[in-house]
Amino acid sequence: MALLFFLILAFCTGPALLESSARVRLVRGPHRCEGRVEVERNGQWGTVCDDGWDMNDVDVVCRELGCGAALKTPSGNLYKPLAEEDQKVLIQWVNCSGMENELTECEQVEDVFDCTHKEDAGAMCEKSPPRVRLVGGRHHCEGRVEVERNGQWGTVCNNGWDKKGAHVVCRELGCGAAVGTPSGNLYKPLAEDQKVLIQWVNCNGMENELTECEQVEDGFDCPHKEDAGVMCVLPETVRLFGGPGRCKGRVEVKHQGQWGTVCKAGWNLSAAKVVCRQLGCGKAILTKRCCNRDTQGKNFIWLSEVSCSGEEESLQDCPSALWGENNCTHADDMWVECEDPFDLRLVEGDTLCSGRLEVLHKGEWGSVCDDGWGKKEEQVVCKQLGCGKSTFLSSKARKKFVPGVGRIWLDDVRCSGKEQSLEHCQHRFWGHHNCNHKEDVAVNCSEQSSGLLHVSPDPLRP
Template sequence: MALLFFLILAFCTGPGLLESSSRVRLVGGRHRCEGRVEVERDGQWGTVCDDGWDKKDVEVVCRELGCGAATGTPSGTLYKPLAEKEQKILIQEVSCGGMESKLIHCDQVEDVFDCSHKEDAGAMCKIPVSVRLVGGPGRCKGRVEVKYQEQWGTVCKAGWNLSAAKVVCRQLGCGRAILTQRSCNKDTQGEGPIWLSEVSCSGQEGSLEDCPTGLWGKNNCTHDEDTWVECEDPFDLRLVGGDTHCSGRLEVLHKGEWGSVCDDGWGEKEEKVVCKQLGCGESILLSAKARRNFGLGSGRIWLDDVHCSGKEQSLEQCRHRFWGYHNCNHKEDVAMICLEKTPKT
């Protein structure tokens, strides 16, 4: 009985589903994560009919190829050159749940009889972009490099602007992008491939892969035009002098040095952001005398005239004067108490 069931399954699903491995590729696109879908059977590459083709099917193809999220389900004659007439259409009526690791694991019909190459299925996926800054003082300053096809390469500064730098800084978990005229010199220029040029970001993207770019590896740049980016060091803050991490004098970390915050313009909205960032509860209103119980700071006063809406996730996102510019002394240091959150039971 078990053997009979196995033979019925093989007849209904076709041999592809029962194979232990398969190969898939995208042909004719702008990069390896976009193009006409082709699968291999018995050493021959064939196309996929777009009957039933949808985003869940593309999600599986993107996952199998190690690409990013699915962004489109193109089909037909979009990708050139078109498939040769003699190239077979190997499968149709593909139906994936979206969570499969390979296209071969999806339901599919392998007896193709009513499709032509005008109905070839395609896939559009994001390119997973790894980014780093090289050659600078620390991981938040340096030459921009991206990883593509397992190789690091540089980014041409043609089309580059501060908005693109903001995206890189955000992706790296660094602070704000610093407007700088610095360029790479002979000591900081890259070598090897120049992967990207004409990067166009709005500044709101979460990753460089979300920004429109030129074709990967297609440009007329030299390493004299390698892009250099400087971000502020990762933003951190703490409350010191109190009994818990939710109470004390406020200090922020900048350029590797802790410094205090002036209370000019400081209020409930600003305290709300700090308490949230520290993972504490709501703030408690303190008198000026009570604030001094935590002692006076020493050294740098990093921030002044801080203004928050209360919706920010980090004090870094609030408006303030340039770092280190103030008209305060340490008698005006911000100090505060947040309630400690009670663990849920």
């Protein structure tokens, strides 16, 4: 009878017990494996007091989140914005052995009696590598979709593949919004020796990882000519600022919405290689300490003690000191120069700052179609060339420029006006258009603005 009563009690209270089970997350960090620790109780998220908080506890959090090794126990107050005053501190004290799989398995005191948000706990884990990648594109946010299964990389069939799946891939890779689902065959070399690992995918677009989507593995009747591709916006988390073009300048990184510089401490050519790769530029050709008083940074110094192997996809993947923690001055800011595989120029004009717009892609110059072209697009071009403000030309005024010949590289270009390079604006896939050379874009900028005018050499013209 006692056993029957216990079973009835367990059955009746089961949902409430499940409801009170904890979950954990790290918020306001640079990625999901670093940040202020928050736990969930009955649908409410709250913080954890740092009483007793140590590396054993961080080990457990990192394991529960599927992240890499525990690295540090930073204060939760390093991650801005801070917790709201009305958000509760849900755990006063935690004591883990470090072997538990979830934080709920550790000893803890939930009655919070004397802990404020000034004592919120934080955790820093190694960022877990994504199990999806984009290959063959201009940068890590564009290319043929490949997934990893048991250490083997293979492709994804485009059966059911759509913008929702592309959004998930872009999110998992830390890229910007999905802007296209091109055929994977556009990216060379082709994946001839690889397996097709996923036959069909159906995402709702809100998943954080591709593995969360419905899918059928084993591509039993899908050849590589049906490989899926994705094009995402390359997010601006690193830039080379103040130089002649987007691939040369002072190294700056964005953190908590603010741009700041990188200190020379620990910096080397391997770190410069990572920056060049992340920006979609060519190989690193120079790195040095920057700058004079007029060109050095003014505000935050975000990173120091950066230690890259040179193989990382982004500078944020390299180990470093905590954001903002350093003994540097702006005299220690770093400068990097990369080869630029993308270039642009104005030709057939009266000055270096006016003429028909041409872009360099795969070593060949071509024109830009005027479908959708406007003031914001012209503003980006003038800024990239180091010219002054754009003086937007009417259709009639553009006709005075001689039409181009050969390639039309870009069509349906859409810029916000804030991009550092025309390459960062949305556009159709390279070479895809419905235009003729009568629709070539011409640009007129007011003047050279800063002494940094970028003139592209033309091997085909004397």
